Amino acid sequence: MEWLTANFGDFWSTYSTLVFSVGVHAMLALSIWLTLSCGLLSLANAAFMGIGAYVSALLTLNLGWSFPAVLLAGGVAPAAVALLIGAPVLRLSGVYLAMATLAFGEVVRITVLNLEITGGPEGLNGIPLSTEGWHIALLLALTIYGLARLRRSKVGRAFEAIKEDEVAARLMGINVDRYKLLAFTLGGFIAGVAGALNAHFTFFISPREYGFENAVDILTMAVLGGVSDLIGPMLGAAILTLLPELLRSLHDFRSLVNGAVLVLVVLFLPKGIWEPRRIRAWFQRMIGGRA
Amino acid sequence: MLEQQLLNALTLGSVYALFALGFTLVFGVLAVINLSHGAVFMVGSYVALALITHLQASLWVAMLGAMLASGIVGLLVDMLILKPLRARNAPHLIPMIATIGVGIMLTSAAQGLFGAEVLRFPEETLPAGEFVIGDVHVRALEIAIVAIAFLLMAVLFVALKRTQLGRALRAIAESPKAAWLLGINVEGLFHITSFAAAALGGIAGVLIGLNFNAITPFMGQPMLHKGIAVIILGGMGDIRGALIGGLFLGFAEVISKAYLSSQMGDAVAFGLLFLILLVRPSGLFGRKLERKA
Structure with a gap:
């Protein structure tokens, strides 16, 4: 037992940041899953994460707010922004929505880069390391629970109807615009909380972490894992976070594998890695083969 | 100094237009947002550099080689990845x-092969010479860049407007299924489009690489944003819009860098974009979109 705890201590001191990252990325992937489940391809989640990270870090550093309050503010701030820009932005659909949210993300990034209070390109340094493992675990669990409940509720059904056919959903009396706004705002909230958590264990944040690449990374996690249920995005987040670590020996070539995995999954596993129906069929074949 | 700035803007703007033409062509014909276009642009500049430094090729040969190589990359992406997805x-x-994923792979491969540091064309391969008109200094290099960019764009316009191939492409852009029913070889034209678009992206990479004389594996990303x-700005899939939009962006960028802060200029550009999308999703010069039920 002692041997186990000692080893776990070693493991934890080396890899805790990595485990934390998996948790935060899982929340981000779930935040984009939420908007995707309503048929919205929004690439604003990295920007929402950034807003959450900066607001929370500034509140901690300048006003000394308590950590729970800071986390809440980190979620509320981007949600408020989402609510504000949602009404005009969500009139767009498909690729146009993706492009508009992308442009919004760039505006946020460049604004943060140029503001005095955010520390410009140097970012914010010396953020207290308040995040602990159980914070992330708890908030991730809450997110999963909330989203799982949401899926089975009237709201979740409405999201699904809108995703499948917007016009039909509207004709059935679903208030499409309001539900889209809800998905967009909730997604912003989750991404913001993830950003706040992230800021309080990395010690340092800079505008570079919330740009186009990160928006694309978040989307990639969800699509790689599969968006048919909640497990897929989290699986994708774990894979894309851990893969670069496992491939350290490849040095400069290691992202090559990342890109190749992405292409291969898109080509050969159209619904992502986690596809409940395929996995069930596979299990049945295993059992059938033995009998 | 305004004239000097305008010249810079024209040089940059013409390359942006060239780059965006390939991008918009793929979107118009294949209905795909090809996010590897930035990486293909980067591949073009490395191929030209490798041809010049390792094979002592002349600049013109290097440009042709870069177009060919990046075109083949585009063709392979279409044949190996986009075609099965279409099917x-x-x-x-x-x-x-x-x-x-393709973009990540290409960028990573370039970083592994050539390193992350900035590489430069040998000084003697660049067209030398400079003219002074009034108080404007015109580098021969800039003339060459603008001339090549406009020449290629003119070729593309004529090809699209006047040839059988161009007519077929425009038919596909309207409706691939109808084009197929009319006996047009849709798959073949998808391949040709992918090749041509990537070739344009690759030569744009060479031109930008020459203009700033700096090549890195990561140069594709900011270009992709542009x-x-x-x-x-020009309307997605709109060829003429890409030309006007490219020039417009070149001017907006140079002017805002000269008269505003260099960074805030970008925010103004993207803020403007954001607004344009809200007010006119089909772009400033695009046709009004029909709402699909």
């Missing part, structure tokens, strides 16, 4: 994500 009728998000900006 499967994958939703539009899926090919876009596949091209993100490409996105241009095609939103």
